[in-house]
Amino acid sequence: MLTRKHISKDVKWWIVVAVLAALPLMGVLPSSYTEHVLILIMLYGSMAQAWNVIGGYCGQTSFGHSVFFGIGSYGAAMAVVTFGFSPWPGAMVGALLAAGVAVVLSGPCFKLKGHYFAIATFAIVEIFNRLFMVWDWVGGALGLDYPLVEEGWMNFMWYDSKKGYYYGALILMIFVFGVVRKMEKMRFGYYLLAVREGQETAESLGVNSTRVKLSAMALSAFLAAICGAFYAQYNFRVDPSMVMSLDMSMKFVLITILGGLGTFWGPLLGAAVLIPLQEYSRAFIGGMGGGVDLMIFGLIIVLVMVKQPRGIMGILDDIAMKSREKKEGDH
Amino acid sequence: MVTFLQVALDGILSGLLYALIAAGLSLIWGVMDVINFAHGEFLMVAMYLSYWLGFLWKVDPLISWIASGVFAFLIGALTYKLIIRHTIGKSAMAALLATFGLSMFLKNACLYMFSPNFRILNDTILGGKTFSVGGVIFSLPQLATSLFSLGVVALVYLLIKKTRLGWAIQATAMDKEAAELMGIDTERIYVLVFGLGGACVGIAGGLLPSYLATFPDVGGLFSLLAFVCVAMGGFGSIPGALFAAILIGLVEAFSGFYVAPVFKYVAVFGLYLVVVFWRPRGLFGW
Numbered sequence: 001m002l003t004r005k006h007i008s009k010d011v012k013w014w015i016v017v018a019v020l021a022a023l024p025l026m027g028v029l030p031s032s033y034t035e036h037v038l039i040l041i042m043l044y045g046s047m048a049q050a051w052n053v054i055g056g057y058c059g060q061t062s063f064g065h066s067v068f069f070g071i072g073s074y075g076a077a078m079a080v081v082t083f084g085f086s087p088w089p090g091a092m093v094g095a096l097l098a099a100g101v102a103v104v105l106s107g108p109c110f111k112l113k114g115h116y117f118a119i120a121t122f123a124i125v126e127i128f129n130r131l132f133m134v135w136d137w138v139g140g141a142l143g144l145d146y147p148l149v150e151e152g153w154m155n156f157m158w159y160d161s162k163k164g165y166y167y168g169a170l171i172l173m174i175f176v177f178g179v180v181r182k183m184e185k186m187r188f189g190y191y192l193l194a195v196r197e198g199q200e201t202a203e204s205l206g207v208n209s210t211r212v213k214l215s216a217m218a219l220s221a222f223l224a225a226i227c228g229a230f231y232a233q234y235n236f237r238v239d240p241s242m243v244m245s246l247d248m249s250m251k252f253v254l255i256t257i258l259g260g261l262g263t264f265w266g267p268l269l270g271a272a273v274l275i276p277l278q279e280y281s282r283a284f285i286g287g288m289g290g291g292v293d294l295m296i297f298g299l300i301i302v303l304v305m306v307k308q309p310r311g312i313m314g315i316l317d318d319i320a321m322k323s324r325e326k327k328e329g330d331h
Numbered sequence: 332m333v334t335f336l337q338v339a340l341d342g343i344l345s346g347l348l349y350a351l352i353a354a355g356l357s358l359i360w361g362v363m364d365v366i367n368f369a370h371g372e373f374l375m376v377a378m379y380l381s382y383w384l385g386f387l388w389k390v391d392p393l394i395s396w397i398a399s400g401v402f403a404f405l406i407g408a409l410t411y412k413l414i415i416r417h418t419i420g421k422s423a424m425a426a427l428l429a430t431f432g433l434s435m436f437l438k439n440a441c442l443y444m445f446s447p448n449f450r451i452l453n454d455t456i457l458g459g460k461t462f463s464v465g466g467v468i469f470s471l472p473q474l475a476t477s478l479f480s481l482g483v484v485a486l487v488y489l490l491i492k493k494t495r496l497g498w499a500i501q502a503t504a505m506d507k508e509a510a511e512l513m514g515i516d517t518e519r520i521y522v523l524v525f526g527l528g529g530a531c532v533g534i535a536g537g538l539l540p541s542y543l544a545t546f547p548d549v550g551g552l553f554s555l556l557a558f559v560c561v562a563m564g565g566f567g568s569i570p571g572a573l574f575a576a577i578l579i580g581l582v583e584a585f586s587g588f589y590v591a592p593v594f595k596y597v598a599v600f601g602l603y604l605v606v607v608f609w610r611p612r613g614l615f616g617w
Binding site for chain 2: 108118119120126131250291292294298300
């Protein structure tokens, strides 16, 4: 059932992808710093989209996604650092493991309501963080530092230019957003929305809500872990406070909510606004003394929550509504 | 045996402090169903105020807790007026995330103004004084803070249960519209509740700098522990939060001493998970 709206959404999506793919080739990117910012936008956009599956479409606000993200990054890092191997199978194992952990932990957590659920996910992040801190096999509190390995796609590692990471991030984004777009159109996507809007009603119509929520959590964790693997490769290192922390968990949530919860474009818009703000304010006013960039960041979050909790998508809707009203007024 | 008693004492004393921090959170949560993520940052700001009063004008924490309490009351009331009021009736997460943004703002504003240095008041009246009973050592500033915390928690509890204002708060928590029909100004109740929640944590923060270092990140862990106390005790129940706080203090002290310091928070947060998986509404929740 492809309506006009569906087609135009997909067309818009492929235009965004084509522009992003063409940018480095056209030589319009002024510096590798701009490239770095674009890579982060694509990475954080994908992370937020991964979270959006469970947090937005299914309505379960998890603050625990840094655990899955962390498992993915440890998967890739351990494959390279501990086993001297390519990160690809490590990322795969990490992602499957993350999905497994997600199912095991979410079973009991889904019985909790509202704030009890949210606090349980905080608690899980703190427990994983502390355990990874003392687990020597995964590098403990010091974490794992990448050795110098050969450049290229096999090791997913480049030193001189960011081009490889740029296209890697683009492929990651196409994959994550593609999966979510596919899910939106499938029966499963409608089940998610039904569970979010009213679990009892959905169940009375024959939707197995527990199974739907667990599958959504597993998918979300799988995608988050793949983003984590990319993150480890891009930073050449991984340690518990970097990947498995409440701050990292909050990034998943904040970007999605700033962009627009439960919408296809929200995560990308949120990342496209927050990441440049964070990176450029750090570069320009960071010199004034620590903290100013994050002060602004905090204020923006407060303002959005107070003014339009539906985020940028909500603001865009408001603008569209106003211009439509104006047009009708003219006639 | 002495070691065992010493560890138990340390656990109970920190538990009582957690109880005061949690009581403020519990009040806000119980009345408005809002989790104040900036709760730990209220504590941090109160600690800075008390520290600077002590450092610049030699005011002892035994006196400056009043200033910290009043200051945190105002911050709480202002937070409600400027932020929380506008998120009520929107999505459930709006208030939580807005207060998270506020916590980021406060933390980094203090980082910018006061640097990340650890600051501790050295020459306070109680500072560094200890006495021992049968080999168990009592640290005077910690003992005073904890007993004081217990007193304030009891006062807050009496205020809610025994006064007309407390009944109005309870009525607002149960049914906002019915309370309004009975002539209760619920808007004022909300401001007061947020202010009182701030004042609880502010009083705790005012007393702390005599034995605990003040730095911009100090609030984070206290916030999390307070969340766990409140949720474990049961929705909006102050006695529940007190019980849970002492339990958490004991678990923290014993696992830290007998297992390993790094495991104390694994044990504390693990205990929370066990309790809520067993009783999804907390120990005293219904």
